[in-house]
Amino acid sequence: MNIQYLRERLSDIFEINFKEREELGASVSVWFQGEEVVSLAKGFCEKDKSRSWDENTLVPVWSATKGLAVTCVLKLLDTHNILIRSKVTEIWPEFGQSNKEKITFKQLLSHQAAIPAIDEGASIFDYDDVIKSIEKQNLLWEIGTGHGYHPRIFGFLLDEIVRRLEGVSLGEYFDQTFAVPMGLDFWIGLPEELHSRVATLYPGKMSDPDGEREFYRSFADPNSLTRKAFGSPKGLAAVSGMNLSNALSAGWPALGGVGTASSLAKFYAMLSNRGKWKDKEFISDLVLAQMSESVIKGKDQVLCLNNSFSNGFMLEHFDANRRPLYGGSKTAFGHPGAGGSHAFADPQYGIAFAYTMNQMNYGVLPGPKSLDMVDAIYES
Numbered sequence: 001m002n003i004q005y006l007r008e009r010l011s012d013i014f015e016i017n018f019k020e021r022e023e024l025g026a027s028v029s030v031w032f033q034g035e036e037v038v039s040l041a042k043g044f045c046e047k048d049k050s051r052s053w054d055e056n057t058l059v060p061v062w063s064a065t066k067g068l069a070v071t072c073v074l075k076l077l078d079t080h081n082i083l084i085r086s087k088v089t090e091i092w093p094e095f096g097q098s099n100k101e102k103i104t105f106k107q108l109l110s111h112q113a114a115i116p117a118i119d120e121g122a123s124i125f126d127y128d129d130v131i132k133s134i135e136k137q138n139l140l141w142e143i144g145t146g147h148g149y150h151p152r153i154f155g156f157l158l159d160e161i162v163r164r165l166e167g168v169s170l171g172e173y174f175d176q177t178f179a180v181p182m183g184l185d186f187w188i189g190l191p192e193e194l195h196s197r198v199a200t201l202y203p204g205k206m207s208d209p210d211g212e213r214e215f216y217r218s219f220a221d222p223n224s225l226t227r228k229a230f231g232s233p234k235g236l237a238a239v240s241g242m243n244l245s246n247a248l249s250a251g252w253p254a255l256g257g258v259g260t261a262s263s264l265a266k267f268y269a270m271l272s273n274r275g276k277w278k279d280k281e282f283i284s285d286l287v288l289a290q291m292s293e294s295v296i297k298g299k300d301q302v303l304c305l306n307n308s309f310s311n312g313f314m315l316e317h318f319d320a321n322r323r324p325l326y327g328g329s330k331t332a333f334g335h336p337g338a339g340g341s342h343a344f345a346d347p348q349y350g351i352a353f354a355y356t357m358n359q360m361n362y363g364v365l366p367g368p369k370s371l372d373m374v375d376a377i378y379e380s
Helices: 003-020 065-079 105-109 127-136 153-166 170-182 192-197 213-219 225-230 239-243 245-250 261-272 285-292 368-379
Strands: 025-032 035-043 186-188 257-259 296-299 306-309 342-346 351-357
Touching: 003 025, 003 035, 003 368, 025 261, 025 368, 035 261, 065 105, 065 153, 065 170, 065 186, 065 257, 065 261, 065 285, 127 153, 153 170, 170 186, 170 261, 186 261, 192 245, 213 225, 239 245, 257 261, 261 342, 261 351, 342 368, 351 368
Parallel strands: none
Antiparallel strands: 025 035, 025 351, 186 257, 296 306, 342 351
């Protein structure tokens, strides 16, 4: 990799994002073979430009949180010698209600569990009520017939697994197991004393991203599975809701992560370094294999597009109608977040990447702000 060329190329793209793509505040971090080789930060935390954005600015990353949360669950299953093909009911008996008794951890992690939404109106702020609703929820398609992204419910499923195995929330486990030992400026459940460091999120302008029209048609239908999944559990109906104190501290593993781009990329750098950091093994070879294993691919019943999942991570899905997420790499895995945040690891090449921002864009998957940078990484 030509590091100097990469720095110049990414700096140019970063400037274009601000000049031509209406970026407000953003950071990008690239790690190569365990070292941060690119770190860029620019812009403002608010539209009134009252606070400058720098490399220490915290920002919510929405579903980019999922990769970190899944890592916690995979590590715990490994630690407790629980096979990924085991049934979820082995540690969570109540989950087996309403014909869910045969669902495995592998099916749950790869969005095949068929419960992307709950019929009962539980609030996203009421953890116990959501879990009870999940336990009673009927399947929304027959297990084994396909997959559908679980935008919010996924995090509650992961959280309950961690609580059953460790007796603490997933956010607490992440902090104790990864954030503190690795010195990460990242939280799944942000302490109140750090709220003043968080940039304000702004919703994207309406657009019609290429290849995603079916998703937006479905999302516009209040009776569609897509609309129900993205609004379940209820609450947090607007982007502005994530700026509130209770949302920042809630610790939702599917969408509540808050941190810096450098720390998000550093976490993935550990994964790209075969699960090791500072001579300590955080993740076993078995878990790394599960992260990159192709489990399900095809038409996603919620996102209404073709995609691929491993055990919790999005993989590259080669589609002539859509840009690659990871520069076309067959060995990379990661997870994007709503509005444009993006992060991944590629152990074969020792690459880790993260992009964070506060001016969101419409689009199910990342757009040119980050994907132009990803392509440049693999071109260098």
